Amino acid sequence: MAKSTLDKDLKKVVRLEEATYALSRSIAAPGLAVIFLLAIFLFMAGLAPVGPLSIFVIAGGVIAGYMALNIGANDVANNMGPAVGSRALPLGAALIIAAICEAAGAILAGGDVVNTISRNIVQPSESLAVLDFVLLMMASFLAAALWIHLATFLNAPVSTTHSIVGGVLGAGVAAAGMAAINWSMMSAIAASWVISPLMGGIIAAGLLGFVKWTVLFREDRITAAKRWVPVMIGLMAGTFAMYLSLKGFSRIWRPAPETVWALGAAGFAAGWWLSRPWIARRATTIENRRKHVARLFTLPLIFAAALLSFAHGANDVANAVGPLAAIVAAAESGQAAPDKVALPLWVLLIGAMGIALGLALFGPRLIRTVGEKITKMDAVRAFCVALAAAITVLIASAMGLPVSTTHVAIGGVFGVGFLREFLANIGLNADGVKPRKVRAGDPDTLNKTPEEAIRRQSKRETRKLVRRRHVLTIAAAWVITVPAAGALAAGIYVALKFFVA
Incomplete structure (x- = not known):
């Protein structure tokens, strides 16, 4: 009896310690965020x-x-969700790599789209007061931040670019009227809502299909991998060489188109040539099984995720600090919507440190949503998503389309998921072979009527490998991002104007 009572008391103590630890973790993250904002x-x-x-x-x-x-x-x-979901990177390592690469991209090459956010969306008349412009910028990115905060709480990956665009749009209408909005740019942004995920999904599915039919569905997968995996790595190297030259370093270097193509060709050749002996060595240590061959994509996937994070930091830091740079420029020049908005290093540092800290404190939950809850990931699928994101942004840049990296990456995740689902439902297994159909008299139809056996197999073959609940949630968040951020920004602007006046 005494031992039983002692066991119960010990269990209560353990539960209390676990609850205390969980509570301390839930308090620590917001506390560190508050300390950062106070600093x-x-x-x-x-x-x-x-x-x-x-x-x-x-x-x-x-x-x-x-x-x-x-x-x-x-x-x-x-950027990191597919790599974590495929088990190519543990969550802790992914957070460290992403934080370093995001901060490096923001500090070294950030701020290319500051003028778009601060001047090109809203083009107010000269009669707009400097104070009104400052309040417009404050309302726009406070509304965007609140909307993204809500979306993160709901586990919905939304476009931060579209959030800040919606905020500037709503506050701009409240401050200067409908005539002040650059509607042609807004139309292009609205078109990207559909173009971004579709293009990312189609390219990711196409890349995954290519890998399946050239490598994974072959009888001798190892020989096929030695031939084609270096080609995929070369494509990754060439794509990211072009991507970084166009987007990642655009603040400090703007190469000519022929230079970009030359860098892409050089990157492809270098990636292909350097990876061939590495793949050949690895091929001698693996079995001729799909799971083993897929491991050849793990290291390239880590590089791809890191490069995506660098380029993301270079581009999207402007979403955080673009309005701040505009406010500083307006305060120093005394002009509303100054002709040129500079981006001082200290402004970039605020954005870089904030992005890295926000990822470490609050990112893990959404990383798991993107990497694990939409569809099952492995190294091959995650590599195709990362490569498709870079290719899509390159194509969109060449076409002059403003796309969201969020929409592209999530579209890629859905693309590989729906391809898996399609292949499973037409009867192809992991080896690319159609299993034999159930027939009356087969051993596995014992104790079942032929109709029941066929019906049960048909039911098993109709599989859903993409969780529809997440499709609807994410799509709804995308659709309402701009109007929600805009309405919130308009309300905040009116409130600020009332209190300041």
């Missing part, structure tokens, strides 16, 4: 120019930090 406040208080708009510059810095935290929590999951 930005103190930093901005000592840096802000003296003048009537100094308080708004300080507030803008804090909001930019909050926005960067939310970008790290939501957007970076699209």
Whole structure:
């Protein structure tokens, strides 16, 4: 009796310790985020120019930090989610790699789209007061940050680019009217809602189909892998060489088109040539099984995810600090929508540190959603998603289409998932072979009527390998992102205007 009572008491103590640990973790993340925002406040208080708009510059810095935290929590999951879901990277290693690459991209090459956010969406008349422009920018990215925060809480990966665009649109209408909006740019952005995920999904499915039919469905997979995996790695190297030259380093270097193509060809040749002996060595240590051959894609996948994170940091840091840069420029020049918006290093540092911290504190949950809950991932599928994201952005850039990296990556995840589902439902197994159909008199029809056996097999073959619940949730979040962020921004602008006046 005494032993039983002691066991019960020990179990209660263990449960109490577990609950205390879970509570401390849930409090620690918001606490560290608050400390980060407080540090930005103190930093901005000592840096802000003296003048009537100094308080708004300080507030803008804090909001930019909050926005960067939310970008790290939501957007970076699209780059690292497939790698984590495929078990190519443990979650901790993925967080470290993504944080380093995102911060490096933001600091070294960030800010190419600042003028688009601060000037090209809203083109106010010269009569707009400087204070009204500052309030417009504050309302726009506070609304975007709040919307992304809500989406992250709901496990919905949304486009941070579209969130800030919606915020600028809504606040711009409230501040300067419908005539101030650049509707041609807004039409192009709206078109990308459909183009981005479709293009990403089709390219990812095409790449996965190519790998399946050239390698995984072959009888001698190892020989096929030695021939074709270096080609895929070369394609990855060439694509990212072009991608980084166009997007990743656009703030410090703008190469001519022929230079971009030359870099792509050189990257392909280098990737193919360097990977051939590595693949040949690895091929001697694996079995002629699908699971073993898929491991050849693990290291290329890690490189692809890291490069995507670098390029994402270079481009999307402007979503966090673009409005802050515009506020600082307006406060220093005394002009609404100044002609040129510079991006000082300290502004980039706020964005870089915020993205890295937001990823570490709040990113794991959404990483698991993208990598595990939409469809099952392995190294091959995740590699195809990462490569498709880079190829899609390259094509869209050449066509002049503003696409969302979030939509592209999630579209790629859905693309490989629906291809798996299609192949399974037409009867192809993992080896690319159709199993024999059930017939009356077969051994596995014992104790079943022929009709029942066939019906049960048909039911088994109609498989759903993509969770529809996540399709609907994510699609709904995409559709309402711009109007929701816009309406919220308009309301915040009106409230700020009322209190300031």
